Amino acid sequence: RKEVEQDPGPFNVPEGATVAFNCTYSNSASQSFFWYRQDCRKEPKLLMSVYSSGNEDGRFTAQLNRASQYISLLIRDSKLSDSATYLCVVNFGRKSSGDKLTFGTGTRLAVRP
Amino acid sequence: DADVTQTPRNRITKTGKRIMLECSQTKGHDRMYWYRQDPGLGLQLIYYSFDVKDINKGEISDGYSVSRQAQAKFSLSLESAIPNQTALYFCATSDRRTSGGGADTQYFGPGTRLTVL
Numbered sequence: 750r751k752e753v754e755q756d757p758g759p760f761n762v763p764e765g766a767t768v769a770f771n772c773t774y775s776n777s778a779s780q781s782f783f784w785y786r787q788d789c790r791k792e793p794k795l796l797m798s799v800y801s802s803g804n805e806d807g808r809f810t811a812q813l814n815r816a817s818q819y820i821s822l823l824i825r826d827s828k829l830s831d832s833a834t835y836l837c838v839v840n841f842g843r844k845s846s847g848d849k850l851t852f853g854t855g856t857r858l859a860v861r862p
Numbered sequence: 863d864a865d866v867t868q869t870p871r872n873r874i875t876k877t878g879k880r881i882m883l884e885c886s887q888t889k890g891h892d893r894m895y896w897y898r899q900d901p902g903l904g905l906q907l908i909y910y911s912f913d914v915k916d917i918n919k920g921e922i923s924d925g926y927s928v929s930r931q932a933q934a935k936f937s938l939s940l941e942s943a944i945p946n947q948t949a950l951y952f953c954a955t956s957d958r959r960t961s962g963g964g965a966d967t968q969y970f971g972p973g974t975r976l977t978v979l
Contacts (some may be wrong), residue, residue, distance in 0.1 A: 792971060855904070
């Protein structure tokens with residue numbers, strides 16, 4: 750079983766749609782969680798961290814369910830510019846040994862006019 | 863100017879050649895990382911360094927070596943390149959001072975596309 754699993758997609762949605770991505774992770778001792786965005790042939794960039802209480806940044810909402818080892822990202826009112834691959838990222842590291850991130854393979858989103 | 867730079871951006875080489883990929887950062891971060899990305903696979907950690915004197919192997923270090931010449935520079939070498947090392951390579955940095963509680967935001971360079979024939 751992969752340490753971080755995501756549906757690869759692609760998700761093809763019209764502008765204005767709401768779309769949700771899911772991610773599961775295998776290590777229950779995981780420390781912290783993130784969503785990164787990666788445009789085609791570009792470097793990954795942090796989209797948002799994911800907190801236990803859930804958090805929102807504009808049209809983006811991230812949720813964490815530690816009991817189910819599940820992370821989600823909701824995008825409302827999709828824009829053409831949201832088209833990208835979204836990477837679920839988990840920190841399995843401990844402070845004593847340093848922080849190391851494990852990346853999912855990504856979910857591709859294509860927003861059409 | 864970009865905070866994390868990588869050179870070269872693209873490289874085509876032949877099997878058996880020695881290749882060095884370079885990474886420089888102006889963010890003042892102490893931690894640096896090398897990843898490779900293959901289609902259909904997540905980013906895989908090759909090596910990481912938490913300061914100039916601290917080098918650690920990642921998940922897939924075989925066939926690679928690194929050098930942390932200064933806080934701002936971290937180089938990745940392929941001693942004898944082979945075709946299955948064809949991939950997109952990313953350097954990343956993070957700052958220990960913002961890593962409290964285990965959180966670790968990493969900032970990536972633009973990547974080096976390496977093809978080994």
